[in-house]
Amino acid sequence: MRRPYIPFFAFLALLLVTIPFSFDLAISAVPGWHTRVFPPYFIWILIVVVVLLFITIGYWMLSKRAGKINWILFAIHFVLTIPSVIYLRFPSMMLDVQRTDQEELNKALAFRMSLIPVFWTLFIIGQIIFLIYYTRKIKTASITS
Numbered sequence: 001m002r003r004p005y006i007p008f009f010a011f012l013a014l015l016l017v018t019i020p021f022s023f024d025l026a027i028s029a030v031p032g033w034h035t036r037v038f039p040p041y042f043i044w045i046l047i048v049v050v051v052l053l054f055i056t057i058g059y060w061m062l063s064k065r066a067g068k069i070n071w072i073l074f075a076i077h078f079v080l081t082i083p084s085v086i087y088l089r090f091p092s093m094m095l096d097v098q099r100t101d102q103e104e105l106n107k108a109l110a111f112r113m114s115l116i117p118v119f120w121t122l123f124i125i126g127q128i129i130f131l132i133y134y135t136r137k138i139k140t141a142s143i144t145s
Contacts, residue, residue, distance in 0.1 A: 004063035007074045011059055011081075015052040018045070018085050044120075045088055051127060052081075058134050065141045073133050080126030083119045 062069060 004069050007069055007078075008056060008059040008063055010074075010078060011052060011056045014081065014085050015049065015056050017089055018049050018052055041088070041091070048084060048088055048123070052085075055081075055127070055130060058130065062134065062137055065138065070133065073129060077126045077130045077133075080122045080129070084123035087116070087119050 059069075
């Protein structure tokens, strides 16, 4: 395996981890009603899956066209993407629901809710970094060929 394919396989693994195998749809139990209510985070999962699909395709195209990949930018992009993927895949990871004190549980929930915008900001920054890197790399590859 050549080294330029490592980013492709890394983001392919993130994409496969992010794809929800059960879509957690709330379905009405009333006979004759076929109501499906999508949970609020379903939109975010869909956005992340689509973005990771485009990123995976982008790294595949970079490995075919550009040859060398900037490993520092890849590492930064990967590290900035991981928190949102972990949050989407394991939403209750940092929440201890075994607590008996309601006050402590409320504080833990508030802390967890305050981390959500940070995760999304990191995800967006990582994608912007990749977009800038991708456009520069494609421009230089098209100029040299």
